[in-house]
Amino acid sequence: MxxxxxxxxxxxxxxxxxxxxxxxxxxxxxxxxxSNLKVLIPGCGRGHELRALGQAGIAAHxxxxxxxxxxxxxxQLGDFPGEVELADVxxxxxxxxxxxxxxxxxLCALHPDHWRRYADQLYGWLKPGGLLLALFMQARRDSAAEGFVEGPPYHGDIQGMRALFPASHWNWPAPPYTSTAHGQGWAELAVVLERR
Ligand SMILES: C[S@@+](CC[C@H](N)C(=O)[O-])C[C@H]1O[C@@H](n2cnc3c(N)ncnc32)[C@H](O)[C@@H]1O
Structure with missing residues (x-):
């Protein structure tokens, strides 16, 4: 922390x-x-997304x-609907x-040693049929070829994501997925997973 x-x-x-x-x-x-859906934003940081949802009348947590x-x-949220809680995800x-x-x-802010636990949390938080709207960070480093695990951000390799969010528990859409470039040279892969 x-x-x-x-x-x-x-x-x-x-x-x-x-x-x-x-x-x-x-x-x-x-x-x-x-507005009738319960929305959670773990690791919300400065809360730009909370504010955007609040402006649209959606009270995210x-x-x-x-x-x-x-x-x-x-x-950032000000008087817009929504709330922010001090909590460990x-x-x-x-x-x-x-x-x-x-x-x-x-996810990419957490050391991979904690990914299994975090993925289990995400599964437990969602209702069956609920959606995980994920942006998987693409930030592979050359040192990974020699086995080094470096971050944050920790690279969200798509095969690793498939293992972390297995098809037995999550419905995956077919690729390709939209990628959004980040000014730091990273990119984020947008995938909507349905909790089974
Ligand atoms: C890279 S920042 C991203 C912030 C925001 N999502 C954004 O994209 O601007 C990671 C955020 O996750 C928070 N974070 C990291 N580990 C956490 C944990 N175990 N529980 C709660 N928040 C955590 C950090 O404090 C930080 O705000």
Whole structure:
């Protein structure tokens, strides 16, 4: 947590687009979110996506374990519908299962040692038929060829994602998936998984 807290307090947040992710806006436009659905945003950071949903009348629930991020996201949300909770995504549980989880750069912020636990959390949070709207970070480093695991961001290799979110538990759409470039040289692969 200290690592991320320091990033926010020092303003070193190179992943931050200073605006809602274009894919979130595309999914919003496509009707993937609505005000009667419970929406969760784990690792919400500064909360641009919470605000965009709030502006559309959708009260999403943001989670982050860095107090500075929570304060920034609450300020960002202002009076728009929605809320932000200080919580560790590896432990937190909802009162009732949710309809949508918007996963943007939380998975890639976690060391892969924690991915199994996080993926199990995502599965447990969602209702059967609920959707995981995921942006899988594509940030492969050359050192991976020699076995080094470096990040964040940790590379979300598509084969690794298939293993983490197996077809026995998740319905996968057929590729190709939309890729959004990031100014840092990374890209994010947009995949909507249905929880079985
Ligand atoms: C790379 S940032 C992304 C923030 C935001 N999703 C965005 O794209 O701008 C990762 C975020 O996840 C949060 N985070 C990392 N591990 C977490 C954990 N175990 N529980 C809750 N939040 C976590 C960090 O504090 C940080 O805000």
């Amino acid at each position: 200290d690592f991320w807290q320091a990033r926010f307090t020092s303003g070193q947040t190179p992943w931050d687009r200073s605006a809602a992710h274009p894919q979130l806006l595309a999914w919003l436009q496509a009707g993937m979110f609505s 943001g989670l982050d374990y860095a107090p500075a991020a929570v304060a920034l996201a609450r300020a 590896l432990d937190w549980q909802p009162d009732t299962p949710v309809d949508r989880v918007y996963e943007q750069t939380c």
